[in-house]
Amino acid sequence: MAADFVISGLKATIEGKEILKGIDLQMKGGEIHAIMGPNGTGKSTLASALMGHPKYEVTEGAATLNGEDLLEMAVDERARAGLFLAMQYPSEISGVTNSDFLRSAINARREEGSEISLIKFIRQMEGKMKELEMNPEFMHRYLNEGFSGGEKKRNEILQMMMLDPKIVILDEIDSGLDIDALKIVAQGVNAMRSEERGFLVITHYQRLLNYIKPDFVHVMMQGRIVKSGGPELAERLEAEGYEWVKEELGIEDETVGQEA
Numbered sequence: 001m002a003a004d005f006v007i008s009g010l011k012a013t014i015e016g017k018e019i020l021k022g023i024d025l026q027m028k029g030g031e032i033h034a035i036m037g038p039n040g041t042g043k044s045t046l047a048s049a050l051m052g053h054p055k056y057e058v059t060e061g062a063a064t065l066n067g068e069d070l071l072e073m074a075v076d077e078r079a080r081a082g083l084f085l086a087m088q089y090p091s092e093i094s095g096v097t098n099s100d101f102l103r104s105a106i107n108a109r110r111e112e113g114s115e116i117s118l119i120k121f122i123r124q125m126e127g128k129m130k131e132l133e134m135n136p137e138f139m140h141r142y143l144n145e146g147f148s149g150g151e152k153k154r155n156e157i158l159q160m161m162m163l164d165p166k167i168v169i170l171d172e173i174d175s176g177l178d179i180d181a182l183k184i185v186a187q188g189v190n191a192m193r194s195e196e197r198g199f200l201v202i203t204h205y206q207r208l209l210n211y212i213k214p215d216f217v218h219v220m221m222q223g224r225i226v227k228s229g230g231p232e233l234a235e236r237l238e239a240e241g242y243e244w245v246k247e248e249l250g251i252e253d254e255t256v257g258q259e260a
């Protein structure tokens, strides 16, 4: 079934402080939505709240995937329902190899008795790593331990490719990537585009969107989506920055401010 992802009136707090102040977004399979915005406007909070990070408390609103209530689900259930988040700052896990981690993640989404065979898994992982121009040794390295920023980002994309999710959220996947790595990562993402899958691409900079072409662009400020448009909106932000949006909307401080 093609993904149908609906976020409505989503509010979330961290340690009692409200960061998300009512997010509405509808996304269908085949679509790429970009969320752009300066630092501190709540972009990563949105990603984490959707994924179910325990630090973030959703206080109002809804998020559904194909009619199923995501907010009722535990993190692993959300993943099994088809949600995937490539994190802005991926965690390092010592003692767990990259391949062990990925195989467990794949098998956690399968019924008991239908686990992926080791041979098939290794073959797939090797193939995807080749596409991403990753050194094969990364298969047996501890998860993200000692990886450079760019290697972590490629590894997130590798996970996405292997897990075959319905809704992909990429949080600043471009940060820490040089232009060649950015192109490889974008190729990986574009190869995964399909009518069955939706992408939410969070980025500070327009540059990424030259390689991953969005259908819709949303600007986030003060914990809300304050402006939406097509790809031309990203181009204007690239040319003119975010100041004009603030002026147009009478926003002085775009961050999730100190106000009560």
Ligand SMILES: Nc1ncnc2c1ncn2[C@@H]1O[C@H](COP(=O)(O)OP(=O)(O)O)[C@@H](O)[C@H]1O
Pocket: 014, 015, 019, 037, 038, 039, 040, 041, 042, 043, 044, 045, 046, 055, 255, 256
């Ligand atoms: N773990 C946290 N603990 C406390 N405050 C946080 C935490 N994460 C985010 N915030 C607050 O939420 C605001 C928005 O952060 P974030 O969602 O990371 O923004 P963005 O990704 O747009 O840069 C930050 O300015 C900060 O005040």
Ligand SMILES: [Mg+2]
Pocket: 043, 044, 045, 088, 172
């Ligand atoms: Mg962020």
